[in-house]
Amino acid sequence: MKKFFALLMAVVMVFALAACGGGEEPADDNGDNGNDVQPPEDDKLVYMVTDMGGVDDESFNQSAWEGLTRFKNEIDGWTADVIESHQEDDYTPNLRAAVSADAELVWAIGYMMAEQLDAVAADNPDGNFAIIDSASEELLDNVAYVVFKEHEGSFLVGMIAGLMTESDTIGFIGGMEGDLIIKFESGFRAGVHAVNPDAEVLVQYADSWGDTARGNQIATNMIGQGADVIYHAAGGVGIGVAEACDDNEVWFIGVDMDQSHLTEYTLTSMIKRVDTATYEISKQLAEGNFPGGTVRDLGLAEEGVGYVQSEHIPSEVIDQVEDLKQKIINGELEVPFTRDAVDEFKANN
DSSP: OHHHHHHHHHHHHHHHHHHTTTOSSOOSOOTTSOTTSOOOTTSEEEEEEOOTTOTTSSSHHHHHHHHHHHHHHHSTTEEEEEEOOSSGGGHHHHHHHHHHTTOSEEEEESGGGHHHHHHHHHHOTTSOEEEESOOOSSOOTTEEEEEEOHHHHHHHHHHHHHHHOSSSEEEEEESSOSHHHHHHHHHHHHHHHHHOTTOEEEEEEOSOSSOHHHHHHHHHHHHHTTOOEEEEEOTTHHHHHHHHHHHHTOEEEEEESOOGGGOTTEEEEEEEOHHHHHHHHHHHHHTTOOOTTOEEEEOTTTTSEEEOOOTTSOHHHHHHHHHHHHHHHHTSSOOOOSHHHHHHHHHHO
């Protein structure tokens, strides 16, 4: 009932903001449920706007908020807050609401907000903005852009899947299909092939970031086809994937953060340090060094992606993964990030 009431209030607030041409107040939707505790009036504010997955997606939105929670707890004179989006139409009014709240920095979490973020940033040239998973062709001086080499981390968990499968059938479940999630898919498929060219990777997209029932359904169907390891890059959809893996005692591979708490059958997770990005760039702003107009591209070499060395992975598998990880860092191995590049990789390896 509480979740329903919070969702209802958020929807009402979004419509109110839209009716006012952007609004003056942020949506009453707070990641740490601290709306009843007002920060000191002299604290400077960093605001974060989630994508449709919400702040409790157990994935990149949650990781981003963890970084800002660390920021507000460690940096004196600064605080942070979050506005959750529940549909695409929420993005612009929520971003404008954050600006109206006199935020020193507004974070947009997710590439799906790129167009809206650039428009709001252009309308507010004196404000500071940052976005995860997007870099515009024409960079704005007041926006810091953060992208990741997700294909590199996905390659490593693909190796683990390829070495651990017993059925030679492996699943990949994406959220909404697009260039970003295809990077996860491509790196993963290449990693599987690198160590187990006989394995088949089943691929399906949920067309959602939050439909847990859909994730459960897709994963259950893949398990019915013989998949004994499933990797997802689907935000909150992955919670349903984990449930299906748990019910069927099949290996689950998490994403963005350590998702071992979702099921005891979590083999590993591909770590994407969104939390580090939100923390460090917010800290740079607090120190007077905001990196506007720049793109930060984080891969294995920058420790922006990685994987969890869980107790379920034999040491000999870890050794193989670490060997190719170092080759990627050294530039000796280039990981494909498109489907065409995967086909070329498989033909040459």
